[in-house]
Amino acid sequence: MNETDPLILVIEDDPQTRSLLKTNLCNKGWRVIEAEDGKSGILQIKNNNPDLVILDLGLPDLDGISVTKRLRLLSDLPILVLSARSQEQNKIMALDAGADDYLTKPFSIGELHARLQALLRRVKRAGCLEVFQAGELKVDMARRKVFLADVEVHITPIEYRLLAILIRHAGLVVTHRHLLKEVWGIEHIHDQHYLRIYMGQLRHKLEANPTRPRYLLTEVGVGYRLVDDGD
Ligand code: CA
Secondary structure (H helix, E strand, O other): OOOOOOEEEOOOHHHHHHHHHHHHHHHHOOOEEEEOOHHHHHHHHHHHHEEEEEEEOOOOOOHHHHHHHHHHHHOOOEEEEEEOOOHHHHHHHHHHOOOOOOEEEOOOOHHHHHHHHHHHHHHHHOOOOOOOEOOOOEEOOOOOOEEEEEEOOOOHHHHHHHHHHHHHOOOOOOEEHHHHHHHOHHHHHOHHHHHHHHHHHHHHOOOOOOOOOOOOEOOOOEEEEEEOOOO
């Protein structure tokens, strides 16, 4: 382990989950620091400047949404929230407050690694992604052109904007609210039917089987996730 390995802060009051996370992240070669409540978590961020935060939504002092809001005032670092099944609404609020993605407990280690890799990749390539590729889907970001198995697919400007946002967050969930705000503006954040229509069109153009999408996945009740094949 050395200084250049990603430093991950785990904010979680349950010792069992914390030790499970620590063991698995250390096995992966990542460095781990821990906090058992929101206030000490925020302090750890100020003092240790971690690369990523795993934040449990149910903490004894501050709730995860307040922690997310406070963290966002301090830093742009990636936040992965852990939520129990009973915290569906909190999970969406945390995402809207600036968390980047979530895992629902109980989660598999495979899912955990995939989410963390996607978050760390997002940071690494922020602003400088020229070509996005996943399977047969290729998007030339500079020329705003989309290809499927090397054949150009014609998409409309709105479809492109939707796709570009999902690409910026590849592998991560993007909430309905976030997409509506970025593409149509704040006055349309409740017009979910816009998304259904345009995502339907995109799937028709990009998916072999639009009803069983391979690239543009639905996160029920939350938003959409573009598959990220890795680097
Ligand atoms: Ca908890």
